[in-house]
Amino acid sequence: MSSSAGDTQAIEHLKEAIAAGKHWYLALLEAIKLWTSPEEDYKGRHYRYLIDNEAFDWLVLAERLCEEVDGLIPENELIALLFFDRPPIELTKDEFRELVGKAKYQAYLNYLYGVLVEQILLLAIAEEVRKRKRALGLVKDGGVIDEAYRRIYGATQQELIARFRKEKHYPKRKSMSLTEVNEFTYWLFKQRLKGSDKSCVASDTQKALVKLHHYMGLKNHKVS
Structure with missing residues (x-):
């Protein structure tokens, strides 16, 4: 279970947005914006998303969130993102910033x-x-x-x-x-x-x- 209301909201948004037909990558970035925990223990693994309370490893959080929608994301696209940092949709820096939030x-x-x-x-x-x-x-x-x-x-x-x-x-x-x-x-x-x-x-x-x-x-x- 997630440790905060923001995390729960992020997971729910991801599931609902994909179910409503939004592209999974855009839904994922929106969910990342909602997420609040800097680290957590989940299914026997410790995830640290924020290093020294300053540096955000967004792909680790992306991996964690994608576990919540296993089977709903094309495997080849997920592998390309998580292992090669190649997103399925090319966004401008401004678009990416808007989706994940300024902070x-x-x-x-x-x-x-x-x-x-x-x-x-x-x-x-x-x-x-x-x-x-x-x-x-x-x-x-x-x-x-x-x-x-x-x-x-x-x-x-x-x-x-x-x-x-x-x-x-x-x-x-x-x-x-x-x-x-x-x-x-x-x-x-x-x-x-x-x-x-x-x-x-x-x-x-x-x-x-x-x-x-x-x-x-x-x-x-x-x-x-």
Whole structure:
């Protein structure tokens, strides 16, 4: 069961809108606008939709809501959305913002820049490190990730994870769940904003956006 009246309203709206003939994707975005819980436990799984009360992972909520209308959504369209972030209907940024609401849209942008773009930045820097090593005749990739972390954040991955968990009062574990990885990435993003000058932050972000556009070449909408 959902933990708030807003969540219940969101689920009811989704079911009723689809039953009335509205396209499931539009109904889903409207339901997302109504949803209120930042996280919940449902069917043995913990869902966290809002990271650090700021960054909204809307596809996790989309997955959760779509479970409520299982069988009513074309499987190929659902897979394309949840696994490849390819919606069945292309909307403008303004249309998307209107459907999910201004607050959730802003939180989505926080997630976009603070998690997705930050992950792409790390990949871009790691690629630069790897190319430089190969240019020097070093074919092994050992240490590439840690060097990328040092270049961006000034410490190794494990050192940063230890600091993150200490700050968040999380227990030490050998592995990280996807939820914790995303939270860690958002924490890294905020550390970078605090520890770098504005021009460096802007340059790194632009580098990551260029790489993100490359990875999302099949998509036509512009990230902003």
